[in-house]
Amino acid sequence: MSGALERRPGPRRRPALGYDERNAAILVFPVVAVLLVVAAYPILYSFWVSLHDIVLTRPLRRPFVGFDNYLRIFDDERFWLAVSRTTVYTVVTVAVTTLLAVLVALLLNEAFPGQRILSALLLVPWATPSVVNGLMWKWIYDPTYGLLNALLVQLGLLERYRAWLGDPDLTLLLIANAAVWKQMPLAALLLIVTMKAIPDDLYRAAKVDGANVFQRFIHVTLPALRPGLMLVLVYETMISIRHFDLFLIMTQGGPGDASFTLSWLIYVETFRSLRFGTGAAMSYVLAMATFLLSWALIRWLGKRI
Amino acid sequence: MATITCERITKRYGGVVAVDALDLTIRHGEFMVLLGPSGCGKTTTLNMIAGLEEISEGRLLFDDKDVTWQPPHKREVAMVFQSYALYPNKTVRENIAFPLQLRRTPREEITRAVTEVAEQLEIGHLLDRRPSQLSGGQRQRVALGRAIVRKPSVFLMDEPLSNLDATLRLSMRSLIKHLHHRLRATFVYVTHDQAEAMTLADRIAVMKGGLVQQLDTPEGIYARPANTFVAAFLGSPQINLVQGEIAPDGSFARGAFRLALPPGAAQPGRAVTLGLRPEDVGTLAPGLARLEARVDLVSPLGSETHLEVVAGDDVKLTLRVPKEWRAQEGQVIAVGVDPARLHLFDATTDARL
Ligand SMILES: Nc1ncnc2c1ncn2[C@@H]1O[C@H](COP(=O)(O)OP(=O)(O)OP(=O)(O)O)[C@@H](O)[C@H]1O
Numbered sequence: 311m312s313g314a315l316e317r318r319p320g321p322r323r324r325p326a327l328g329y330d331e332r333n334a335a336i337l338v339f340p341v342v343a344v345l346l347v348v349a350a351y352p353i354l355y356s357f358w359v360s361l362h363d364i365v366l367t368r369p370l371r372r373p374f375v376g377f378d379n380y381l382r383i384f385d386d387e388r389f390w391l392a393v394s395r396t397t398v399y400t401v402v403t404v405a406v407t408t409l410l411a412v413l414v415a416l417l418l419n420e421a422f423p424g425q426r427i428l429s430a431l432l433l434v435p436w437a438t439p440s441v442v443n444g445l446m447w448k449w450i451y452d453p454t455y456g457l458l459n460a461l462l463v464q465l466g467l468l469e470r471y472r473a474w475l476g477d478p479d480l481t482l483l484l485i486a487n488a489a490v491w492k493q494m495p496l497a498a499l500l501l502i503v504t505m506k507a508i509p510d511d512l513y514r515a516a517k518v519d520g521a522n523v524f525q526r527f528i529h530v531t532l533p534a535l536r537p538g539l540m541l542v543l544v545y546e547t548m549i550s551i552r553h554f555d556l557f558l559i560m561t562q563g564g565p566g567d568a569s570f571t572l573s574w575l576i577y578v579e580t581f582r583s584l585r586f587g588t589g590a591a592m593s594y595v596l597a598m599a600t601f602l603l604s605w606a607l608i609r610w611l612g613k614r615i
Numbered sequence: 616m617a618t619i620t621c622e623r624i625t626k627r628y629g630g631v632v633a634v635d636a637l638d639l640t641i642r643h644g645e646f647m648v649l650l651g652p653s654g655c656g657k658t659t660t661l662n663m664i665a666g667l668e669e670i671s672e673g674r675l676l677f678d679d680k681d682v683t684w685q686p687p688h689k690r691e692v693a694m695v696f697q698s699y700a701l702y703p704n705k706t707v708r709e710n711i712a713f714p715l716q717l718r719r720t721p722r723e724e725i726t727r728a729v730t731e732v733a734e735q736l737e738i739g740h741l742l743d744r745r746p747s748q749l750s751g752g753q754r755q756r757v758a759l760g761r762a763i764v765r766k767p768s769v770f771l772m773d774e775p776l777s778n779l780d781a782t783l784r785l786s787m788r789s790l791i792k793h794l795h796h797r798l799r800a801t802f803v804y805v806t807h808d809q810a811e812a813m814t815l816a817d818r819i820a821v822m823k824g825g826l827v828q829q830l831d832t833p834e835g836i837y838a839r840p841a842n843t844f845v846a847a848f849l850g851s852p853q854i855n856l857v858q859g860e861i862a863p864d865g866s867f868a869r870g871a872f873r874l875a876l877p878p879g880a881a882q883p884g885r886a887v888t889l890g891l892r893p894e895d896v897g898t899l900a901p902g903l904a905r906l907e908a909r910v911d912l913v914s915p916l917g918s919e920t921h922l923e924v925v926a927g928d929d930v931k932l933t934l935r936v937p938k939e940w941r942a943q944e945g946q947v948i949a950v951g952v953d954p955a956r957l958h959l960f961d962a963t964t965d966a967r968l
């Protein structure tokens with residue numbers, strides 16, 4: 311009986327390109343060509359840039375410096391500051407997004423009056439362009455006209471209007487809040503889809519076995535949710551770590567260096583200081599970091615599924 | 616200790632009445648089968664007994680205790696589902712142990728109980744596998760194991776065998792029967808398979824449209840079906856049902872077709888439906904009514920032969936006869952029918968006369 315379950319793949323040989331595959335190659339070629347031009351070329355070009363000392367204030371001088379740009383980054387204390395800011399921001403954003411998404415998905419997976427309307431409303435933040443989202447939250451946090459101030463003062467929770475984004479202790483969290491507002495719906499939607507696939511009988515069995523609501527969540531919902539959770543965690547991490555537009559609109563890295571993240575650093579280095587070489591190198595570091603982090607997350611979470 | 620009493624239990628989904636004022640008493644230690652076609656409310660009834668479905672009206676008692684509003688885990692019932700409903704991320708061992716873990720049973724006791732159950736069900740070698748690595752029959756054994764490990768007094772099973780192939784179904788059927796003998800618990804078993812119902816049940820409740828049509832032992836239901844629906848639902852091949860009327864001489868008549876009935880069976884002139892089980896025919900002998908028919912089709916099954924015959928003008932009948940009968944298609948045969956074994960139903964109400 312156990313023998314039937316063992317699979318022993320025989321040695322496999324790569325077949326020569328068959329007729330169909332040749333045709334396929336011809337048909338796929340245009341797409342590959344376009345990808346090469348729009349994706350591979352910029353990637354390779356920026357790598358080339360990162361190996362040269364290119365400063366746009368002296369455009370004709372572009373000596374090859376090898377990996378000096380990279381080495382210089384790691385000596386730059388702004389870089390390490392940006393790493394710590396980015397870490398805080400990413401961890402907060404991803405954690406809150408995921409937790410909220412699970413809660414919202416659990417809620418919307420139940421049948422109750424208004425559930426459909428609420429599900430539809432959920433998509434509004436997601437459909438909002440991130441620039442609009444940034445502007446909206448900037449207004450909400452506004453020191454003189456802001457909704458947050460008005461609300462808190464009216465509720466008696468606050469004495470006087472505050473410059474929310476001007477508080478270095480709060481800035482990152484407030485921006486993270488804006489990001490969560492926009493990102494959470496998609497994550498929740500993904501988890502709802504995963505939840506819908508859980509057979510009802512499993513919940514019934516668990517009820518009869520004596521599991522309460524919490525135990526049913528732990529033993530039935532959560533295990534089934536793991537693939538969805540992994541996707542959400544990896545995806546949210548990948549985009550949060552590279553967030554830029556919210557910072558550009560809301561704080562420009564400030565106050566002081568309170569929201570000085572990696573993507574902001576790259577922007578400043580490249581387009582304000584016009585040091586394209588180091589800017590490109592930093593971009594590469596950020597891209598590699600994102601890639602490695604995602605890979606580690608997938609490996610780590612994948613083992614638990 | 617568990618007698619289950621349903622007192623006029625009703626379940627409504629919006630305007631749909633799934634179960635209609637069901638009265639049913641399931642005795643302690645009894646094997647009760649709920650039998651009926653798809654959509655007749657079997658699952659709904661079972662779910663209400665389990666506590667998985669709210670009861671719209673009526674009362675449910677376990678012994679003398681009103682459990683109408685009790686949640687499932689307070690009712691001490693175990694359930695086996697058609698879909699097995701094993702926890703996919705848990706191993707077989709963990710699946711079986713789960714109900715005990717929830718009850719905070721000491722670890723050594725869990726280990727002992729799981730081992731014992733696994734031995735009973737012959738799944739000891741599968742304990743470390745996950746459900747996805749098991750065959751359908753093995754999965755259903757694990758589901759049974761998860762149910763019996765708690766030693767509950769009530770077992771509820773919703774078509775547990777209908778996802779299995781025919782041979783496996785037979786062996787699982789006897790396994791379940793043995794379990795019932797050994798556990799001495801109350802079993803409520805839902806199926807639409809009449810053979811399963813006949814072999815397993817102490818009593819069968821035949822359901823249709825949310826109503827119990829008949830509640831009796833398998834023999835009782837087979838021998839004295841309460842109406843044409845029950846008569847047609849049990850037995851394979853199906854009972855022959857012929858519409859006609861009672862002739863002045865007291866026999867059954869439809870056109871040229873005549874069949875003698877026991878004296879005083881029904882008023883002459885009354886419209887009735889005659890029921891004749893395919894196997895209730897034999898060689899002609901004194902005391903038997905004569906049935907003459909032309910053979911239309913012969914289906915030898917090895918152990919027996921099924922004949923499709925036409926009697927009178929248009930009365931099509933199926934007969935089960937011994938394999939030694941060498942009937943030819945087109946041949947006219949005469950067989951004997953014991954009038955006492957015939958069933959008569961009212962033509963309008965379909966109820967047994
Ligand atoms: N959640 C529900 N909402 C509305 N109607 C329902 C619901 N569940 C069941 N019903 C209806 O109640 C009736 C009885 O359903 P039930 O599931 O008890 O049938 P069943 O006898 O178990 O049938 P099957 O053999 O197909 O499983 C059916 O007509 C069904 O359509």
Ligand SMILES: [Mg+2]
Pocket residue numbers: 657658659773
């Ligand atoms: Mg059913």
